[in-house]
Amino acid sequence: MKQSSRINVNLMKDYNKQLVLRTIQKYGPISRAEIANRIELSKPSVSEIVSILIEEEWINEKVPKVKVRGRQPIPLEINKHKKLIIGLEIGAYSNKIVVTNLKANILEEIEIEISHEKNPIHIIEDLGSRINQIVSQYKQSNIDVLGIGVGMHGLVDTDTGKNIFAPNLGWRNVEIKSILEKLTGLQVLVDNDCNSSALAEMWFGQGKDENNFITVLVDYGVGASVINEGKIFKGSHYVTGQIGHVTIDSDGALCSCGNYGCLETKTSETAILRSVKRNLKLGGMSTLQTLYSDIDNITIDDFYEAVNAGDELSLSIARDVARNLGAGFSILINLFGPKFIILGGSLTKISDVILPIISDVIQLKVLGEDAKETPIKSSVLGRNLYTIGAASLIVEDIFTLPKLN
Incomplete structure (x- = not known):
């Protein structure tokens, strides 16, 4: 006793x-x-x-x-000066390493293009070597680096820190955690970028002080994360929150996951650019035609600028994206009943245009008068959402209360 x-x-x-x-x-x-x-x-x-x-x-x-x-x-x-974190974003096109303090202030940032021909293990080993160089500089100043948080798209086994499947990279079963821990000697936590970004919102963004909300990320892919009672709802099979791969058009385009007609095929950056170029090639009129002699060179940022400048063709495509997202958001609200939903990713650049339309669709498709009024917010963390999210995996681990039984 x-x-x-x-x-x-x-x-x-x-x-x-x-x-x-x-x-x-x-x-x-x-x-x-x-x-x-x-x-x-x-x-x-x-x-x-x-x-x-x-x-x-x-x-x-x-x-x-x-x-x-x-x-x-x-x-x-x-203390913003003595305890630091490494955040690693593994993206579809580039990797980004940041050093942050415990308040998510970014002190250093490195971006490295991804070579899709390169072995993923070699890519992780290269990242580990770069991280070691960074950490050694801070150790010389008696500054503690507490760990490495890794956020990436696709399916992730958070217990083992293994990438199971990253469709936009073509990676399968990459032992990210064990490789990085062996190389650096630091604690490594790995999760998909939706979950890590949700933690960033909970600690530093629109979800601060809230325990029940959903984040949806839209850029080259579409995914969601559910925060329930202050924790990420994970479920089984590592597929929780994959709203981008819900079928909304059975006759739709082929998705990177192998299915047809996924929400992602209607709302991702890839889908948006495909729609822009198809419309222009079919004779649609737009200010985007004046940017490049070759329509295929139009970028997603060109599209966002055109939307905000009032270009009618771009606005029409943006409205279609918003209506499809509204259908996806409605599914999430009917399933989980969040207090609000936070939209993150590059699509926040046209929030003023799409959020009202998303809310209109929710009004039509969601059950219950209160749920129909679920607020849709735009992330305020901007381009740093993913890297802050990666670092937030370590923040969450550090500040989680221990169990008393």
Whole structure:
């Protein structure tokens, strides 16, 4: 009984320490008294834990901006200089390595083009070598690098850190975690980019302080992640959230997954460009024709600029994309009942055009009056969403509260 009691006391101490640290991460700068009130822990206990966290360089004291009479409360914040994370985005066209602090401020960024002819294991080994060079520089300054978070598209076994299938890369069964851990000696966590981006939204974006929402990413692919009670809902078979591969047109185009008529074939960047070029070749009129002598050179960013400039052909295609996304979003709302949905990825560049149409479709297709009003938000994390998402895998691991039983 005495040993069990001692274990329970130690568990509770670890829990309270983690709770204080998590509170400072989420709500800092915050005073000791505010922490005590927020988590219902005694002020002496909070002060004792804070002293330990300062000594371990997890947090530091901040000079108050406003002076008040009497004893001045000292704000506490996460130490932005002593604990860093590597975020690795494995994309369809390029890989990106970033160094961030625990507040998702990017300190360093490297982008490397992907060679689709190159063996994926060699690509991962090259990334590990580059990461080692980065980490060694920070170690020389006595800065801790806490781990590597990896976000990529497709199916990922998060327990083993293995890529199962990445359709846009053609990768199958690549042991990303074990290769990187062996090369770097750091903890490595791997997940698909939808889940990692959802964590970025929960810690640093539109989902901060919310426990039940869905993120949908649209760029070269389409995927979703469900945050339920503050955790990623994963289900079985590694396919949870693959809304891009729901069939919405049984006579539709061939998808990268091998199916026909997936939502992705109607709404991804590839689908959008295919539609633009087809319409132009059939005689459609657009300002896009003036950009290049060869229509095939038109880029997705050209399309987004044309939409925002009011080009009618581009707007028509954007509206079709929005209507199809509305159908996909409606499925998600009917299945999971989220508080809101966050749209991320490059399609956020035309949010003003597509979000109202998505909401109109939801009004028609979703069951229940309250659910019909589900807000659709645009991510504010921009081009850094994926890399911050990758780093957020480590953030989530660091700040997750330990189980008490």
